[in-house]
Amino acid sequence: AQSVTQLDSQVPVFEEAPVELRCNYSSSVSVYLFWYVQYPNQGLQLLLKYLSGSTLVKGINGFEAEFNKSQTSFHLRKPSVHISDTAEYFCAVGKTSYDKVIFGPGTSLSVIP
């Protein structure tokens, strides 16, 4: 079975500062890895995904993540955050293209002006 850990439940950061949201996963098989963003009262939007190949993945809104197989991590980073990045961020894993996605508990990112 797969599981996802997001160690930081809340991350406050000043506008234009860099941010890293941490994600660790466990799985006995190869998985796909995802980061989703959820703005207040909205559905989930895919930020980026790792399927295979290059371990550095670039997504929308200037976010990127690095897959580290040895550390079973998939941390999300952005070099300079904006107020509009304030949202809930979920790391997730999936086994196949048609399987359910297993989500972490989420990290609430608050950007302080």
Added chain:
Amino acid sequence: GAGVSQSPRYKVAKRGQDVALRCDPISGHVSLFWYQQALGQGPEFLTYFQNEAQLDKSGLPSDRFFAERPEGSVSTLKIQRTQQEDSAVYLCASSPAGTSGGYNEQFFGPGTRLTVL
């Protein structure tokens, strides 16, 4: 519309009432998923359809939860005799492909927020 739609967006039910939540997936999408998101938590899988076939219902928390997709398009999640612990946001997602081929992104709807009093 272009995306996944869900209705109603908000539902308040008295404990013991039955509710029905609707999901309209993106046209032509084969796969459909239901997730439950409790307050302050990540979404948790409930059930999965490929066309009209319910291939996985391992996440349904009790026999009070029932889902259907009779024509392989619109899906309904029904909760009988609602309890306070059923209060959550119910998310629907659809994906273009079934059990073959490479990765296919799941597109999420805005969710239905259910409050059981």
